Amino acid sequence: MKIGATDKFWKYTKITTVLLTTFVIILSGCIGEEQNKTESGNTTNDSQGVTETNSSHGTTGGDYVYGTAKVESVQIVTLESFPVQIQVIAKGYLPDGCTEIDEIKNESKGNVFNINISTKRPRDAFCTQATKNFTETIPLEVRGLKAGNYTVNVNGVTESFELSVDNGPQEASNTSSFKQQIITEADNGTIISVENGSTFYLKLKENPTTGYSWELNLSQGLNNISGEYYPPEQPEGIKEPLVGAGGIHLWEVKAVSKGSQQVTGIYKRPWEKLTGEEEKFTLNVKVV
Structure with a gap:
């Protein structure tokens, strides 16, 4: 009887030891896993913090992939103004839903304007593969250019325009050689x-959409033959009005x-009283 009881005791002891060992192992695994998750979470947060700090673009999730926009057509628009204003309308497409226009660089050398339209997209982003069309209106710095032919190159697509006369006001002359002069601000x-x-x-320059217009006064030796307002030319392909232009x-x-x-002029709203702060224009004319 004692031998049997002893065998049962050791049998139960072994079973209890195995169960306790198993429980300890499982418990240790759970604690380790939870700790790993916590450490992993901390690592992720730290990593994101570094990314935001180090990224020059300030966007969480990594760097951008840069490229060059695909330009399909270039159109030159000459606006009705003096000096002449030239705008370039570039049309093309972006390869996916995440890519966007990044920067437009406009440089000129001689008679050539080189325009580069660059793109960017998040490096690890999942994007729709549908292309997106874009239209960019880019003004050219043409004031003061001499008469001649000029070429515009936008991402490899070229177009040209011509200035028939020097693009600047004629200088006032005090000599005996008189030309029909164009006077500006x-x-x-x-x-x-x-x-x-x-x-x-x-x-x-005048902008009636704001209510302002020029009021001119001429001395008796000058006659105003004609006067007409020319609104900014609407670029082809753009239906919306140029609000405030x-x-x-x-x-x-x-x-x-x-x-x-x-000749004297004052730029004001006709229904408002003079305040003394209005823009004024004065031109002295010597008639010989």
Whole structure:
């Protein structure tokens, strides 16, 4: 009887030991797994923190992949203004839903304008594969250019335009050689000389959409032959109106009497009283 009891005791002891060992192993695995998860979470947060700090783009999730936009067509638009304004309308497509226009660089050398349109997309992003069309309107710096032919290169697609005359105001002349002069804001406060019976043009920027317009006053030796407002030209392919865009007001003035004459202008809303802060224009005209 004692032997049997002893055998049972050791048998139960072994079973209990095995169960306890198994429980300890399982418990250790759970604790280790939870600890690993916590450490992993901390590592992920630290990694994201480093990415945000080190990334020059400030976007969580890694760097960008940069490329060059696919341009399919280039159109040159000449706006009705003086000096002439030139805009380039570039049309093309982006390869997927994540790619977007990054930067537009516009450089000129001689008679060639080189325009580069670059793209960017998140490196590890999952994107739709449908292409996206884009249209970019890019102004060219053409003020002061000499008359001639010019080429525009946008990502390998080229187009050209011509300036028939030098793109800048004619300088006022105090010599006996008189030309039909074009006066702009740049000539404010200056003196010009014209022959009696001749005409000159006055071009001032104006934006009636804001309610402002020029009010001109001419001395008795000058006659205002004509005056007309020219709104900005609507670029082809763009249906929406150019909200808030100003145009040019053009007057033709004729000298009818010799002596010192004057043109004065004030830019204001007709229904508002003068405050003294309005924009003003003055041109002194010597008629000979």
